[in-house]
Amino acid sequence: MTAETPVIEVKNLVTEFATRRGPFRAVDNVSFKLMPGKTLCLVGESGSGKSVTARSILQIVDPPGRIMSGQILLNRHMTRRGRSETADTLDLAALNPRSSAIRAIRGRDIAMIFQEPMSSLSPVHTIGNQIGEAIRLHENVSKAEARARTIELLRKVEIPNADKTIDRYPFEYSGGMRQRAMIAMALACNPGVLIADEPTTALDVTTQAEILSLIKKLQDDEGMAVLFITHDMGVVAEIADEVAVMRFGKLVEHGDTISIFENPQHDYTKMLLGSVKQLDRPAPRRLARRAEHPPGNTLLDVEGLKKTFFIDSGSFFRKGDELHAVNNVTLTLRSGENLGIVGESGSGKSTLGRCIMRVYDISGGAIRYTDRDGMTSDLATLPDRSLMAARRDLRMVFQDPFASLNPRMTVAQLIGEPLLVNGVLSGKALNDRVAELLGLVGLPATAMERYPHAFSGGQRQRIGIARAIALEPRIIIADEATSALDVSLRSQVLDLLLELQERLDLSFIFISHDIAVIRYFCDRVAVMYKGRIVEEGPTEEVCSRPVHPYTQSLLSAVPHPDPRMRGTRVRTRYREQA
């Protein structure tokens, strides 16, 4: 046997979900091979059936899903543990999902890790218990031996103080550590195949980079085949040997990474790559506009802004902890300018945006806003009543297009709400204006009488934007406004915002964790870390020549959607000085 023999060969797999409206085909005639020591990336947007495909291999699709036809051939003689010359092939699709035969495969020959490391681990069992269980299930070892091996595994995935942390519970781990523990669990029995279902999607980009290199390293050590499921073309470029693109349950394209990236055949692949590559540079439209209309006067001047949260300790006697969510932040926004604020989760960037809008009362500092008449007032000290006027000029677009629209109001009521409560328009005039606003964001006027549940995520975000521009504001604070959208929709929404900027003379504060989006959309960027701004400057300059070590580490962790760049960059890890 040669290395040409795959470990797993999926042939014409069909998985269906029984629904009230008849069967829904989640995986439709999919075939691919997994080679030992190689990584196959299964790519697709949400709902493409990539996750169901992965689960079908282990027969762990949640009911009412069922494998209808096809074969999943596992060549056990090609897995590391049982490598031999004699062929030992098993069709997993033919096994009963509850049989002991398939259970002997799960976790032993094929292991799997999942997207949400928190909810994928039981909260009431220790990490050691959960990993040790995987060992003892498949191998006849004593408890002490299993424990020793668990500690060994935790060390292997670089968890510090493994002999102590083994007895900790998942909620005592950080997100990255949890995913490491998941990986340790998957490696417990030296599987021949690792299926990773969006393992880094829930993680910050720097943690993602660490997990990716850990998987790579382990793969090199153990010679596993890896099936990696992701929607992120950057990650694909970083790790894949082969790529399979899925859409609506079908495999639309399949090939090695370089050829897929450089010579995509299928329109969908082209579109996917196109929208990623489009975001990999500054928007030409923005650059053209800035050349004509350079940013003007200072509109908003934030100085020394502070927001401290008090965390209730739950006890009467101990004082609660203080959390400095925003710590001494100073920023300026000029008219006609897009300012980006980038940071990882918990950096305080969303809190900063909400403080500027005075959603929260702030703990210190000033927010000086200069209005149309050139009058400057400090929003930080304004009483709620006087904020009304300023809030007509400063508007907000939210991250979650589902949560930010009241499901009980029609689109007309939603968009009309700010106009109505500010006494700008009512009756027929209000209706006409709403129709006009819908036109501006590219929605038909017939949308007016519908409720938000009738719209997709991208359309809802447009409704949110229409609501934001209804009062003809001057500044829009967009908080992760594109994060909940699929990549192909992101650039559409960003282009819409740029178009509105030209028409309505807007300035943006754009909050995001996604460097690519910031680079496309923003003129200047401020990098936030633990409540502080560690670096600020023109976007291109910060992106190409970062000064602060945190920015350097952040940028080095961002996966680049170009497989030829792989390995050319040095990743740095930021360690805060004590």
Added chain:
Amino acid sequence: MSSIASTTGNAADQASQWTLMWWAFRRHRLAVLGLMIVGLLYFIAAFVELLAPYDPDLSNARAVNHPPQALHFIKKEKDGGWSFQPYVIGMTQKRDPITLATTFTPDPTKTVDVQFFGKGEPTKLWGIFPVERRLIAPKVLGERFYLIGADRLGRDMLSRVLYGTRISMSIGLLGVLMSLVLDIFLGGLSGSYGGWIDATVQRIVEFKLAMPTIPIWLGLSAALPQDWPPTWRYFAITIILSLIGWTELARVVRGRFLALRTEDFVIAARLDGCSQMRVIFRHMLPSMVSHIIASVSLAIPMMIIAETSLSFLGLGLLPPTISWGVLLKEAQNVRTIAEAPWLFSPGVAVCLAVLALNFLGDGLRDAADPYAQEGR
């Protein structure tokens, strides 16, 4: 996935929260059945004067513990013909000379003709409007029939159970409404201010939950003066029930308030320039109302059971007020019910009402959030 142009409207697109809830609710057959029964019970409670054949206090010394009489519809004439004429077969009473126990035996020669929408003794609807017609009444004014028997004073059980519906069903509703006011006030206070107010209210709620309810009810009701007029007592008992029953809803309200306060769409409404009042009434309350209605419909049966239990023990409502619990007090003794099992009939009414309300509440709770499935 659908493009912008493809949103050609279907009915669901323009369906409001209540329409969506109704659609979800309709799928629960038992809940719909529950709704119909509850509707019927409240209809009875409202118009009992038009429905009950007799005055509930009308006693009859010759019908002590009179057994139920079945209603027949087709009357055969002696000549072999027949006609549509509802009637019941009369009974003759005999007294055993030794044991002094009375027995009733059907006597086919004696029949009492019954008439739908016939004339009964005049009474006043809600104590105001004089009415004579009844849903069911004897054809000859003054004749008696007992469809579900009579009690130890020869009063018609059917009329008594129907009149009991008014008190029992209304005390449930009124009690819940009273506690609802308290709940929304405290829950809203707790949920919208937070901090030490929230902590205090929460401690009170916890305290309340740890209390065994019945001993406290009993204690409170025992404290009511025995000589109060029935209406005072009715309201006092309602207040006691609502004082005891309020916590569950306060928790729901507080939880919803806390959750909604940080919802993006509520923040968006504030930023739109909505006043505090508008945020609460236009944006927050509509998404709570359905939950509140569901909780209310699940709280009413608790109140009904509570009233029934209290009155059964003689510490709730007292005769001459008629409620299901007061009626059941007559059925306390095993020997009594062995002789006259129809004294249980108010119990059947209690179970029916509670079951129907539970079905209704369950269906409402499941339908309360038509948006819960979205976004997954």
Added chain:
Amino acid sequence: MLLAYVLKRLFWSIPFMFAVSLVAFALIQAPPGDFVTSLAATLAQSGDVVEQARLDALRERYGLDQPFLVQYWRWITGVLHGDFGQSFEWNQPVSDLIWERMGLSVVLAIATLLFTWAIAFPVGIYSAVKKYSIGDYIISAIGFIGLSIPNFLLGLVLMYIAVVHFGSDTSGLFSEQYQQAPWSWDKFIDLLKHLWIPVIILGTSSTASLIRIMRANLLDELHKPYVTTARAKGLSEWHLLVKYPVRLALNPFVSTIGWAFPQLVSGSVIISYVLSLPTAGPLLLQALLAQDMYLAGAFILLLCCLSVFGMIVSDILLAIIDPRIRYR
């Protein structure tokens, strides 16, 4: 960690108990007039005329002319020494009357709780795992009916059936020969023989609601990602079910001791009355109707304490089975 949590929890129960005693005393004081008034009324009914001076002397002797807090202080210090005051109706110290009856109340409540769990746990699991099966529907239907019948009514119906169809009397907790007998092994066995009827009657509605809770919780947990993780490890369905989702669904189950226990204590008052069991219930009711307030107050205080105790036990058990609670 756990010890600290338990100590904290116990410490918090002190103000709680204080509040409980205040409520109980307020209830004693709530009826218009005091027991001297009732005494006068009773005496007057039997034809005796009591002089105002004698009534006043009685009031003074019992401290009834003092302000509320002073009276409370006297009462509570007495209670802490085991003196619950004097039963006016029985003319005996309250503490002589209550302990055996309270003991039987506790036995009844705990037996019912155990019964409830023993039924609800397996049935709830079955109902969730076999969702929408015929068995599940039958269980749900029985559960609904169980929830809807007030338990005193259930008691009456069962008694009716027993009398009419079996000709036996089901009331009481002891056979006649043991009623006055001192405690012995035989008496205990006899108690068990009688206990099951009130246990079933009392436990029906809480069993029904616990089954529903268990079913709903387990259904929630069954589709959590950690179940998929465990399945992907190769765990068999049964082991997986027992180790993960059932373990997590146990949490709300244990917390039911907190709320179900007060309910059982409550419910036992009525059931005991209907079945004439020699527990706290009937005596409490009698005391309340006769305005024998020290006796009633003692029962109310002890029943409340029993509930609070159940709450504490449930909190501590929760902390034992769920690490997230004790680390908070």
